[in-house]
Amino acid sequence: MRLLIIELRKVIWYRAFWISSFGYLLLMPLLFMSLANFNIQVSGGTSLGLNLYLFPQVWQNVTYMATWFNLLLYFFVILLVTNEFQFRTLRQNIIDGMSREEVLIGKLLLLLLFTVVSTLLVAAVGLGCGLAYGEGVTWATATEKIHFLGIFFLQCYATLVFALFLSLVVQKQGLTIIAYLFYSMVVENVLRFKLLPQGWGDYLPMKIISDLIPNPLPSLLGMGVAKDPEWISVFLTLGYIALFSLASWGWLRWRDL
Structure with missing residues (x-):
């Protein structure tokens, strides 16, 4: 908790933090509400209306759309970490007695x-939109695919840990x-299309x-069945989180700050 408080003290006085937070907290709900009457133009100029907020599909729909907002968090993490090199905050933390491991754990x-x-936030917006715009809501349908929130959590954290690693290196x-x-x-x-064997x-x-949460649009258009995340992708993502964290630790130990 002490390490988290140290990091928060750096962030709360940072104007970009409040601007980014306000934008993130405001734009996501506004986007989801604007899609309440979502229409797609099909052949012949016909408009096809889609309800994105029917339970239980709402959880896959909102988490998939929310992954695009992870880019905002990604770039904000880059801004935070690289600024610590620019203003030598990391160096000062170590001079003040923090170990490099504590620096990494705090981040x-x-x-x-x-x-x-x-x-x-995604859970609140998804539930709110589902209750406001969905139909025939029951406890069973409302919780059937709620595991997509856990997948979103994993995807978001993996993205940010990769941002941390890249920021420490560059x-x-x-x-x-x-x-x-x-x-x-x-x-x-x-690597995918030229160098590695097919499928690797x-x-x-x-x-x-990025593929942890499958694109729900084909199933919404009646072009297939909504897919669940593959467990191998979940385990590999956990492995990549561990790998990026260890790589960040190794880089911090080796690098002269």
Whole structure:
């Protein structure tokens, strides 16, 4: 708890934290409410209305859409961590007596807090939209696919831990964002389609993490059955969280701050 409090003291005086938090807490509910009357234009100019908030599918729908907001948290974590290098806050923490392990644990706890708050927000918005715009709500339907909230939690935390690792390695805000985009959009695709045997690229970090929650749109359009997350993806994501955390620890121990 002491380590988390230290991290929070750094954050609460940071203007970007409040701007980002306000934007995150405001934009997500507004987006979901704006999709209450969602229509898709199909052939012949026909408009197809879709209700995204029917239980139990609402949990997959809202968590899938909310994953796009993880990018806001991702870039905010990059901003926080790289600023600590710019203003030498990390170095000062160690001079003041914190071990490098404590520095890392504090940051992992802060990311965990961000993830918990984000998941609770998604749960509240999903439940609210489901009750407001759904039909025939029962306890059974309302809780049937609620496990998607746990999958969202895992996906969000994995994304932020990767952001932490990349920020510790690169240390510059702009370069870290470029490195993330280059790795996600170029490196993994080259590995998947050019270098690795067929199918192996499906287990690369960003591919696994981003695909944890299957796209619900095909099932909404009657083009298939809504898929549940694959357990191998869940276990691999847990493994990647551990790997990125260990890599961050190793880098902090080796790096001269």
